[in-house]
Amino acid sequence: MAEQPTEPSGTRASGPRRSSVGVHGIAESARYSLAEMGPRRSLLTLLSVNHVDGFDCPSCAWGEPDPEHRKAAEFCENGVKAIAWEATRKRVDTTFFAEHSVAELRERDGHWLESQGRLAQPMHLAPGAAHYTPITWDDAFELTAARLRDLNDPNRAVFYTSGRTSNEAAFLYQLLARRFGTNNLPDCSNMCHESSGAALTETLGAGKGLISYDDITEHADLIIIVGQNPGTSHPRMLTALEQAKRRGARIIAANPLPEAGFGRFHNPQTARGLIGPGTRLADRHLPVRVNGDLALFAGLNRALIDREDARPGSVLDHDFIDRYCDGFEAAVAAWRALAWSRIETLSGLSRRRIEAVADEVIAADRVVVCWAMGLTQHRNAVATLREIVDFLLLRGNIGRPGTGPAPIRGHSNVQGDRTMGIWERMPDAFLDRLRDEFGFDPPRAHGLDTVDSIRAMRDGEVDVFIGLGGNFASATPDTQVTEAALANCALTVHIATKLNRSHLCHGTEALLLPCLGRTERDRQASGEQFVTVEDTMAMVHASHGRLAPGSPHLRSEVAIVAGLGRALFGDDLGWRAMRDDYAVIRRHIEHVVPGFHAFEERVRQPGGFMLPRAPRDSRTFPTDSGKAHFTVNPPTAAEVPEGHLLLTTVRSHDQFNTTVYGFDDRYRGISGGRRVVFLNQEDLRELHLHDGDLVDLVSVNPDGERRAPGFRAVRYPTPRGCAAAYYPEANTLVALDATAEISNTPATKSIVIRVEPAGRS
Known part of the structure; x- marks a missing residue:
């Protein structure tokens, strides 16, 4: 499929x-x-x-x-x-589905599917049917409720969530799943920043970043950006970095590929940006090897310890370490025993280069480290992020203005979804408050994350899959396995704005439930509603849609989830009241989720409010010992056999996550296609290939090989032994069992591949 x-x-x-x-x-x-x-x-x-x-x-x-x-x-x-x-004016309605069978639509690429327009009304694919056909909302709710009630175990249902879902919808969705009796709440966090949350919770007691917008623009002396491409993935960040540069901050970028966003930024809102030379953002670029980041930060920490040994008291913040940290001695012993030759080999950087960065770190009073999926999607991702925490702790770069770790989130409310309880392993304290607020005892056994949900569907252990947004089939690893797993379900339900690949990888029976978008007005029985989101800086603010709904048949995500709740349980938890007035949901959130006191009043203030984060606010570390943990993280790297390369996945400048807007990547100089693989010139020569050759990519995994055919080889300045290709086209190469230790995040940034002339198999 x-x-x-x-x-x-x-x-x-x-x-x-x-x-x-x-x-x-x-x-x-x-x-x-x-x-x-x-x-x-x-x-x-x-x-x-x-x-x-x-x-x-x-x-x-x-x-x-x-x-x-x-x-x-x-x-x-x-x-x-x-x-x-x-907000497109195009519509996908009953006529479209009458003209196009599911089998025909499967032959189309994702770009074509999403370009057809907004889903206009609920659709049903009956068992054995060739076409989706219209269904009423009441019948769709009752069908879903009936299939769920038929299950002999609530854990045979999976409730997946995309990171664009509002706080109100996310809270209601987790309530629905737990009222049904399961913690099977996988979400896109499992595939992106789960490693960040695991590392930060273990070492600092808080699973979120610890910076504010002003920490970047007003306070940081040095900003290290590693495994992140802000020019494509977070373009508004460039404006903040420009402000930091103009007040004298230094910026270091560590990335296997050179990225346009770290070159000259031509700010489109200033005359200097449009007609002047622009602002060079990165003062230093480190072409680190793919998965060489752990070695890079271990080398920086070794360099800082060496300087401290040479001049005691001149480099480290011993007062901070003694008062707030534990594990320091063991970490120092490990760094002293670490050979520079190993650091250089694994990072792909010379000792001289790493020592030069250490000079900049010592010269800076306040340091921020930003990262994204370039760090979180490796086998050793959690260890890498723990090493970054070590780096920040050494000089007290946590809990002061202009300091701290900054995992930069992708989807607009992926952090808020987790705050609202979209997690398969929510702590008992949260579940206790949910029980006290709603009068039922939520299940306590941990549920399935994204990868484990795919395994369970593959193995016939899940009958109903419900997706609140997203494009599950395209976003996840091991594409053919995932598509077959979805098809193994009895019922798949997708709440979505547009048609995508997942809707064609359906169960025996399927529903498409079209929802309002963020841009559209949401009017319920009590009047016009707003929703809230949480950004990557833990700021919670309101969002008011402005456009008329794209179809009279659309319902809000909140209304859809509440409708499913009423169909399943009647009005036992007040589903109707929560649907009619989102302020009712926000009052429940106040009582269940820490930091949301006076939610309604505070979110109506301009700009909203910031959630508390104890390590940032008071240098309080809610870990098992009450202190921040130094950890020992021996540098490792994926084993790459001779004649093979280590492939990382990247986004084009013409896409956002799985949504492809076009076939050009202006910043990397690619036009007219996406099936390209970026290769070092020397690697091309050793493989007896030339720029422009058509090749197949073959991944090597313990359970066998996977082949992605028909890629154009592109000569590119990547480190030797490293390659890059676009996501999601390369997802088929990622084995389902290739995941990060602890976080279980798919290791889509560390894929061992062979590159072969096309058609050799």
């Missing part, structure tokens, strides 16, 4: 850019917006996005400046595309 590749004969490559945004960004934003929304609709939406009385951008989770400092155009190119993608 996997997507058939198209030979990339029209794909062109011109090499990486050294600058970002500028006039090209404005032109591309305008072109896409006008094509999808038209002039009036574009103006109405774009002037409302990320403003106090407007809606939160449905793209990334980057934070906002204070309301008084926001520009009229508070958005980026990727945000414009995400908004236009949702």
Whole structure:
């Protein structure tokens, strides 16, 4: 059932850019917006996005400046595309499904599917049917409830969530699953920043980042950005980095590929940015090997210890370490025993280069480390992030302005979903408060995360899959296994705005339930509603849709989840009241979720409010010992046999997560296609390949090989032995069992591959 590749004969490559945004960004934003929304609709939406009385951008989770400092155009190119993608005037209605069978639609690529427009009404695929056909909302709710009631064990249902879901919908969704009797609540966090949460909770007692927007723009002396590409994945971050640069902050970028976002930034909101030379953001680029980041930070920590040994008291913050930390002596002993030759081999960086970064660290009073999926999706991801915490602890770079760890989240409310209880392993204290608030005892046994849900579906242990947003089949690893696992279910239900690949990898029976988007007005019985989201800086703020709903048949995510609750349980928990007035949900959240006291009042204030994070707020560490933990993390790397390479997955500049807006990656010089593999020139030579050759990628796994055919080889400045290809096209190469230790996150950034001339098999 996997997507058939198209030979990339029209794909062109011109090499990486050294600058970002500028006039090209404005032109591309305008072109896409006008094509999808038209002039009036574009103006109405774009002037409302990320403003106090407007809606939160449905793209990334980057934070906002204070309301008084926001520009009229508070958005980026990727945000414009995400908004236009949702607010398009195109519709997928009953006529579309009558004309296109499911089998025919399976032959289309994901870009084509999502480009057809918004889902307009509920659709049902009956057992054995070739086409989706219309169904009423009441019948859809009753069908789902009936299939759930038929289960002999509530754990034979899985409730998946996308990170774009609002706080209110997420809270209601976890309530529905737990009222049903299961903690099977996998979400996209399991696939992205689960490693961050695991490492930060273990070492600091708080699973979130510890910085604010002002820590970047106003306070940090040194910002280290590692395993992250802000120019493509979080473009509004570039403005904040530019502000930091102008007040004198230094920026170091560590990434296997050179990224345009770290070159010259042409800010489209300033004359200097548009017609001037722009601002060079990164002062130093470290071309670290794929999965060499643990060795890099172990080397930095070794260098800091060496300097301290040479001049006691001159480098480390011993007062902070003695008062707030444990495990220091064991960590120091491990660093002293670490050979520089091993650090250099694993990181791909010379000792001289790493020592030069250590000089900058010592010169900086306040340091922030930012990262994204380039660090979290490796076998040793949790160890790498623990090593970064060690790095910050050595000089007291936690709990002061301009310091701290900063996992930069992708989806706009993925952090809020977890705060609301979307997790298969919520602590008993949360479940106790849920019990006291609603009068039922939630299940205590841990549920299934994303990877374990796929395994359970594959093995016939799950009958009903419900997805609240997202594109599960495309976002997850081992594509063919995942698609077959979904097809193994008796019923698949997808609550979505647009048609995507997952809707065609259906169970015996399937439902598509179309929901309102973030851009649209949400009117319920008590009047017009707003929802809330939490950004990557733990700021909670309101989002008010502004457009008329795309179809009279659309319902909000809250209304859909509440409708399922009423169909299953009657009105036992007040599902109707929560559907009719979202303030009722927020009052429940106040009582269940820490930090949400006076929720309604505080979120109505301009800019919202920041959630407490004890390590940042008071240097209090809610760990098992009450102190921050130094840990020992011996540098490791994936074993790569001779003649093989280590592949990492990346996003194109023309996509957001699994949503592909087009086939150009302007910043990497790719146009007309996505099935490309970026290779070092020397690796090409040793493999007897040339730039432009058509190749197959073959991953090597303990349970066998996986082949992704028809990729264009592109000569690119990657480190020797390392390669890169676009996600999700390369997901088929990732074995389901290739996951990070502790977090169980798919290791999509460490794929051992062979590169073969196309068609050899």
